Amino acid sequence: MSERPGQGMDVSHADLRGTGTGLGETGTTWLETVGALRAHLEGDGDPWGEEAGSMVKAAYLAVTQKALEVCEALGERQVTSGDHVHVMEANYRAAQQRGEEEATRIERAIERL
Template identity: 75%
Template sequence: MNGRFDQGIDVSHADLRGTGAGLVETGTTWLEAVGALRAHLEGEGDLWGEETGSMVKAGYLAVTRKALEVYEELGERQVTSGDDVHVMEADYRDTEQRNLEDAAWNKLAIERL
């Protein structure tokens, strides 16, 4: 965005589209990586053994579970944010088109006076 607020805001539709696509792609890649990490960790099985391992296991599993939840939420929010930026771009485009149409109509109305 460029310009002063009293002169309006110059929005680059290409920048918004690129940002939206980048967020969706990054979030999707992140979610794939988290899925692979989850599968790897679940595939390891029970590594804890008996005495000492059983004391560590509960804490490790709780922290791992929470970390994976947070990582997934981050990826999902990136994808959602990218989708929201696409909606924003479409809204700006539609608003600009309506403003152009309104300006043309107003000009025609003034000329008829």
């Protein structure tokens, strides 16, 4: 991706494809990590004990659950964003191809004049 002065950004198919793939892979990795963390935390059993631990338990579990939900949502959004960038790349490629076909059609029409 490069920027041309006064003309905005220049983006290639490879830029879009790479960005979409990177976002998707990052989101998938994030979701796998969150799943592993969730499994680890749930596998720890109940280490809280009777007195002081039980007072902390409810708050800890609530905060942990919320944090895992937020992290999962982030991973899902990255995967979705990656999918959307892939759609954008396909649309960009199709538009470019239509533009090239139209330019060729116009050139042929001019040659016949």
